[in-house]
Amino acid sequence: KDYTNTSFKDFENIAGQDVFTTAVEFQEYLDYLKRNGHLNYRIESLSPVGPEMNLMLPGDSGPNRSVCLVSNDYLGFSQHPKIKEAVIKGTEMFGTGSGASPAIGGHFIYHQQLEKKIAEFYRRKDAILYTTGYTANSATLQCLLHKEDIAILDMAVHASIYEGVSKTNVKTFLHNNLEMLEQVLRMAKDKYRTKMVIIDGVYSQDGDLAPLDRIAELTHRYGAYLVVDDAHGIGVVGENGRGVIEHYNAFDQVDIITGTFSKALGNIGGYVIAKPELINYLKFQSKQHLFSTTATPAVLGIIRAIELIDEEPQWRAKLWQNISYLKNGLTGLGLDVGTTASAVVPVKVGDIPRTLEAGRRLLRAGVYTNPIMYPAVSKKDARIRMNVMATHTTEHLDKVLSAFADIRDLLFIPGAR
Numbered sequence: 001k002d003y004t005n006t007s008f009k010d011f012e013n014i015a016g017q018d019v020f021t022t023a024v025e026f027q028e029y030l031d032y033l034k035r036n037g038h039l040n041y042r043i044e045s046l047s048p049v050g051p052e053m054n055l056m057l058p059g060d061s062g063p064n065r066s067v068c069l070v071s072n073d074y075l076g077f078s079q080h081p082k083i084k085e086a087v088i089k090g091t092e093m094f095g096t097g098s099g100a101s102p103a104i105g106g107h108f109i110y111h112q113q114l115e116k117k118i119a120e121f122y123r124r125k126d127a128i129l130y131t132t133g134y135t136a137n138s139a140t141l142q143c144l145l146h147k148e149d150i151a152i153l154d155m156a157v158h159a160s161i162y163e164g165v166s167k168t169n170v171k172t173f174l175h176n177n178l179e180m181l182e183q184v185l186r187m188a189k190d191k192y193r194t195k196m197v198i199i200d201g202v203y204s205q206d207g208d209l210a211p212l213d214r215i216a217e218l219t220h221r222y223g224a225y226l227v228v229d230d231a232h233g234i235g236v237v238g239e240n241g242r243g244v245i246e247h248y249n250a251f252d253q254v255d256i257i258t259g260t261f262s263k264a265l266g267n268i269g270g271y272v273i274a275k276p277e278l279i280n281y282l283k284f285q286s287k288q289h290l291f292s293t294t295a296t297p298a299v300l301g302i303i304r305a306i307e308l309i310d311e312e313p314q315w316r317a318k319l320w321q322n323i324s325y326l327k328n329g330l331t332g333l334g335l336d337v338g339t340t341a342s343a344v345v346p347v348k349v350g351d352i353p354r355t356l357e358a359g360r361r362l363l364r365a366g367v368y369t370n371p372i373m374y375p376a377v378s379k380k381d382a383r384i385r386m387n388v389m390a391t392h393t394t395e396h397l398d399k400v401l402s403a404f405a406d407i408r409d410l411l412f413i414p415g416a417r
């Protein structure tokens, strides 16, 4: 069977076919990918998150030492001794679990402290915690938007936002296209009750920023609210690591900020920041918050990580040095890194088969990257995506650049140059 243009999405919901039958067909597709070295999901690492990891590659009998560009642990904080110490202290003081959901006794002093800490980090008063960044987006939007309302999304927002708006009216606009956004806002103005424009601060596939200042102005001019997910911006973008909101000095211009502790903060969990009344509304109305067990005492490590963003700015400085070094090296090879302005660095390839093959060859050369394709990006826009870390050394990045130089011919569309 020819699977050249097949994607995971083709198996999502096959009309008239029972899901157990679909699963069998899907397994055949997975086996095909595996045989060709193109199954790059769930590669097993035997070592901690880091700039290098020991990977068990399919078909190998022992681990491979690889330079890793697949982690959102941008500042290396998941391994920071001071943060580990805070996690250990939290565990010693409070144990390994929180025992219940906030509705029935799972709300502890450390949750309260973290809510305050993350809100103050963005110069606000109150925040609400969720199990993950994914849930923060999906749960909040599900709770706030209904049939009489509309969600206006940049096409490239994260999957969790798409999931959150499944019960309300939805219009998308082309990525970062302000004319189209304005058209939608004009249409929606008198037609819907609550209108929300929802964008990412840093886009996870291109690493580019939203033009937040202009979007905020437009959104408010048409009586809509602005929601910004800055999952990849916090700790990375902005002089003091306050993300895209700081980059545009838009602290007062965003109605709802969402984000995650799982990337630059090196832990897990999501948050939502807004006016105290709205946060309180969510605290008592949002089911995924109320009825899901709260974070473990390891949140003491998140509190410490937020402090270290201010106390140890050298990690952010080193990260930006690494980003420039990698980007300059790649463009020096004639490769297209698009419009990135963050720690997410793509190399545009084009079609899916060449992207998968590039990912395989890089992996075999000891360079672990993410081939990204439809449905995460459009069908002709597949790419190799990398996440740079502060803990990458020049030697690591030179190894990456040399692996790209070796597969350079594969990366250009045949006949295009």
Ligand code: PMP
Binding pocket: 132, 133, 134, 135, 137, 158, 160, 200, 202, 204, 229, 231, 232, 260, 261, 262, 268, 269, 270
């Ligand atoms: N928003 C964006 C833009 C993301 O890239 C991610 C990452 N996976 C999330 C939200 C979800 O965060 P988490 O991994 O904490 O669920």
